[in-house]
Amino acid sequence: MELRTDLHTHTLYSRHAYSTIEENVRAGREQGLELLGTTDHFSSMLYSDYMDNKHYQYFYNMNCWPREWYGVKLLRGCEVDIVDLEGNLFGHDINPAKGIIDKNINEADSLFGRVTRRLDYLIASVHMTDFAAKASKSRITDMYIKALSNSRVIILGHIGRTGLDFDIDSVVTAARDMHKLIEINEHSFGWDDSIYDRCKQILVRCAELNVPICVSTDAHISYDVGRFDNCHKLLESVDFPQELVANRNAKSFFCYMSRSLEKD
Numbered sequence: 001m002e003l004r005t006d007l008h009t010h011t012l013y014s015r016h017a018y019s020t021i022e023e024n025v026r027a028g029r030e031q032g033l034e035l036l037g038t039t040d041h042f043s044s045m046l047y048s049d050y051m052d053n054k055h056y057q058y059f060y061n062m063n064c065w066p067r068e069w070y071g072v073k074l075l076r077g078c079e080v081d082i083v084d085l086e087g088n089l090f091g092h093d094i095n096p097a098k099g100i101i102d103k104n105i106n107e108a109d110s111l112f113g114r115v116t117r118r119l120d121y122l123i124a125s126v127h128m129t130d131f132a133a134k135a136s137k138s139r140i141t142d143m144y145i146k147a148l149s150n151s152r153v154i155i156l157g158h159i160g161r162t163g164l165d166f167d168i169d170s171v172v173t174a175a176r177d178m179h180k181l182i183e184i185n186e187h188s189f190g191w192d193d194s195i196y197d198r199c200k201q202i203l204v205r206c207a208e209l210n211v212p213i214c215v216s217t218d219a220h221i222s223y224d225v226g227r228f229d230n231c232h233k234l235l236e237s238v239d240f241p242q243e244l245v246a247n248r249n250a251k252s253f254f255c256y257m258s259r260s261l262e263k264d
Contacts, residue, residue: 009038052096
């Protein structure tokens with residue numbers, strides 16, 4: 001199976017990543033990608049003073065990026081943290097008083113609203129799990145479903161590696177019914193065998209329940225953009241249907257993306 005898109009990648013902005021957007025685009029071209037999505041972290045993990053609006057001007061200025069660069073189509077997104085058991089997303093409860101040049105903000109909107117309204121799509125992921133440490137399986141399941149219901153979220157990120165226990169069938173069928181995508185990503189592998197086994201379990205149920213997925217690298221350096229070696233092996237091991245890989249090429253993903261946004 002050929003994968004011609006990579007929709008989960010990071011640049012230097014994410015602080016623990018190492019490449020520029022141009023380096024990622026060039027790497028994507030070398031790997032034969034048609035479409036690259038850049039999805040830096042929108043999260044409290046980047047700055048201790050994470051409520052300061054100035055830190056997010058990177059997202060505010062993305063309209064200066066070309067829509068096609070070195071022959072690769074370019075989408076503007078972010079990977080936003082799920083921050084509580086209600087499925088709320090980072091910035092939902094932060095209301096900046098000043099803009100990035102210290103002028104007062106007149107129109108009311110949350111930091112989440114200000115950042116994401118300029119973006120093409122969102123990946124919703126859990127990184128810091130303390131808020132869910134004592135939660136039941138059903139509450140974790142509901143959390144993921146509520147996060148998916150956000151109209152800007154198209155992809156539910158790396159649910160196989162968080163260590164959180166949830167009902168797979170409920171989450172993946174909710175994604176299918178809302179025209180959202182379950183992600184399997186390359187960066188999840190190599191940590192420990194339990195993660196591989198969990199991702200395989202999710203993938204098998206997606207195949208059996210006819211649930212579309214998104215296969216991404218979660219690349220944190222340009223070298224990894226468009227490289228899906230472990231994902232290919234996992235897909236082949238379960239004989240996963242090609243037609244359920246929604247981002248197998250640009251045309252397929254754009255079709256699915258339009259359905260997701262139209263549904264919401």
